[in-house]
Amino acid sequence: MALALGAAAAVIATRIDAVTMPQLDSEHQAQRKSAGDTVYLFVGADSGIERAATDIQRDTPDGQARADALVLVRLGDDGTASAVSLPRDLLSTDGYFGSIALALLDGPDVLMESVCSTTGVAVDRYVSIDGSGFVEAIDALGGIEVDIEYPLRDPAAELSIDTAGTQRVDGATALGLVRSRHGEQFVDGAWVSVSESEGARQRALWSARVLDGVRSALSDADVASLTRAVWSGSASLSLGGSLHPFELGRLARAELDIRELPAEKIGDGRALQMNEQSASVLTDAGFRTDCSLD
Template sequence: MGLTLAVLSVVLGLGAAELAVLAGRVDRLDVVLPDGPGTTWVLVGLDFRAHLPAGTTSRDFGTTAQVPGSRADVILVVHVAASGTTMLSVPRDLVVAGAATPGRLALSWLDGPQSTVDALCGIGIPTDHLVTVDLGGFAAVVDAAGGLEVDVPAPVRDPQAGLELPSAGRQHVDGRTALAMVRSRHPEELVDGAWTPATVDPDGRAAMAGTVLGALTDTVRRSAASPWRAHALAWSASAALTMDRHTGLADLGSLLRADLGRPVVLPVGEPVGGTVTRFATPETHAAVEAAGMSCAG
């Protein structure tokens, strides 16, 4: 699940009346969008400590002084062309040169949305539509949906992310826990009665985004028959989303009609020298080209 695509899936499942409510409440971004073939959506889940999930404090996530500004925590790219639809999850720790301040993609948002859009263009990914959601907004939408049903293969925790799932199997989680699943970077698993660091997959965060997205999409579809639930979802989603000024309801409808499936993680190099930093490889550029994307910016 990407945070943004998960919330967007809620929006796309709403009726015309609920969409009309949303249209008047979403915030807008001023950004110049580079052109490319087909239609490309860039969906960004923001790590912004000024808007935390309900029931949490700065002790759970850090203060705005400790973690200033917004970071691009999860980046999903949906490219729609006549030949089909491709959805890529772009690793946040990819080093990009096109940003205002060269460095990791996650940090490009500190210089504003234009920096992130330009950074993606630098690796061949254009942006026709830009949509974002922050931590608090995502958790609120999950709670408005009544929580999620997820399958946990083993007991897992990550104190730094606020994740605590002491039992395995199918279980119901609230917005705060769903968010922690996506944000977890240092998971521990319960092995023979002791919490043990799990094997860390550098693409684990991106892959977990797809898992939670699927769970939320299923929940939204089941909730569609309940008018009061649909209204609660519309209200939460409208407060959670921010879009560029040129994206409207008709555009959201076109994304609804696309066959999204699950995201594929964009291949990049392994973390360098014990850090989280990763670099683009020939496979990175080949995957972007194979999806039919190129950037004219």
């Protein structure tokens, strides 16, 4: 597997977009190196997704993308790993006007700076993939396994799952899970609409669950499947922070402790803000929350 990951990394290097990482202040950087943990920010970008003419996000500026999914992952030296899914409506606190999802419009570095100032978590590795590359990579792996509590449907996200339970889904269905906001669940013989706040919560949680499904599929993949997946997704990838194949191998083999970041609603809109419970979840998941930038 290590050799396969090395070959995959060589393929990726010829096709990906390289991302410049934000500069931590020197004292904080030294403290992080001694801690031994590596923090990833996995981003699902909304470019490469066909949208209906009525979708207000249809007119994304050329060459730019919003963040549809944001998941922080911590990989410890001891092999432990935890994931916290961030709600895309979490309001940035670094002077950027809008949610952290919108910060990506100004570039990955601005997004990571917003994550730093808003959550206190510094990012060591950045991994972003757009919608089309996400679908193609999962299909090349033969799909991923997810556990569905209730049948789901959401026409706006092109999502339709007729049965509950653990099952293998294709790339398009996985994308629908992380994009669904106005879905319905089949509970006790009837379709029940999910509220907007609950839909946003589920969307954040599904981002982490789908990421874990991808991680598991990568750990089980043979060399041919892994190479196909890497090639399929690499043209849609943006990477930052010098990812090493052996580190990726450790991450693929780790069991993720998955959590969602609770946040407090602001007013009557979608905007959310951090609170004491948010910080507690990050700390309990092993993340440092003292990020400081130069």
